[in-house]
Amino acid sequence: MKKKIASIIVFIVIATVYGCATTDKKEVLPDDREESYEDTLPTARGGQLTFDPKLYVTKTYDANKDGRPDIINVFKKIPKKEGSKREFDLQLHVKMMDLNRDGNIDVWRFYDDKGAVVKEEVDLDFDGRIDVVNYYVGGVIRRKEFDVRFDERTDRWKHYDEEGVLILLEEDRNNNGSPDYWEHYTKGVLERIEKDTSGDGKPDMFQRSGDKSFTRIISTTDKFSDKAQAEEDVPEESDSEDID
Numbered sequence: 001m002k003k004k005i006a007s008i009i010v011f012i013v014i015a016t017v018y019g020c021a022t023t024d025k026k027e028v029l030p031d032d033r034e035e036s037y038e039d040t041l042p043t044a045r046g047g048q049l050t051f052d053p054k055l056y057v058t059k060t061y062d063a064n065k066d067g068r069p070d071i072i073n074v075f076k077k078i079p080k081k082e083g084s085k086r087e088f089d090l091q092l093h094v095k096m097m098d099l100n101r102d103g104n105i106d107v108w109r110f111y112d113d114k115g116a117v118v119k120e121e122v123d124l125d126f127d128g129r130i131d132v133v134n135y136y137v138g139g140v141i142r143r144k145e146f147d148v149r150f151d152e153r154t155d156r157w158k159h160y161d162e163e164g165v166l167i168l169l170e171e172d173r174n175n176n177g178s179p180d181y182w183e184h185y186t187k188g189v190l191e192r193i194e195k196d197t198s199g200d201g202k203p204d205m206f207q208r209s210g211d212k213s214f215t216r217i218i219s220t221t222d223k224f225s226d227k228a229q230a231e232e233d234v235p236e237e238s239d240s241e242d243i244d
Contacts, residue, residue: 049074049094057090068103072096076113091115100126125150140164153177174199 051058051074060069075090095109108121116139124131129152135143141164146156148171155175159168165188170179173195180196182203194203195214205214 056093064101066101068098068101070098070101072105078113102126104128137162149175 055077057075057077059073059075061071061073062068063070072095073092074094074096076093077088078091080086080089091113092111092115094111095107096105097107097109098104099106104123104126106123106126109117110119112118117136119136120134121130122132122134123129127150129147129150131147131150133145133154134141135145140160140162142160142162144158144160145154146158147153148155153175155172157168157170157179158166159170161167166185168185169183171181172179173181176199178201180199180201182194183190184192184194189209191209193207193214194217195205196203198204204217204219206217207214
């Protein structure tokens with residue numbers, strides 16, 4: 001675990017150098033090599049990416065001159081703008097990066113037709129498996145999915161509002177694939193915690209910010225159901241009188 005944490009720290013430092021997930025409209029890296037081919041490119045979530053050379057152009061960048069690409073950019077061919085001398089214009093579609101220069105891709109970043117990031121897959125500990133998937137809307141982070149146990153299964157989710165502020169955290173603590181722990185935030189401040197102790201996928205305990213302990217959630221539905229059942233169990237009184 002210490003080794004994984006150290007790798008994550010290294011990733012954060014390298015990622016800062018490469019820049020954040022924002023709109024990429026123009027590439028300025030030197031020594032780019034254009035390749036149009038039908039070979040597949042790897043992605044940890046989704047198997048292999050295949051790009052038709054009639055629709056896409058791939059450019060690779062070898063920043064440290066070791067013969068292996070550090071960045072692979074896939075551009076989508078789009079109709080040329082009026083007055084352009086080129087046969088077609090290029091719009092960045094997918095960016096793949098090898099951050100620790102070991103020859104393996106660590107980040108897969110996907111863009112929409114406007115050049116804004118829509119999804120990003122990240123291998124934090126450089127083991128070839130995705131640990132975090134980020135989802136964006138209009139270039140703003142809206143959801144993050146984490147593989148905290150490093151077992152290739154999502155077990156933590158973070159949800160954000162339109163401004164990218166955290167509003168909800170969900171965790172799968174019993175490793176059954178569904179959330180059983182929730183943290184609710186208002187303007188990024190923790191307000192309420194809920195957890196599922198029965199395993200039915202619904203919260204049955206809660207704790208407000210400032211509370212010292214959890215309180216059991218009483219289900220209104222169950223309460224009325226129990227009352228209705230109790231009323232059904234009461235014997236009915238006869239309206240007629242016995243005549244001797």
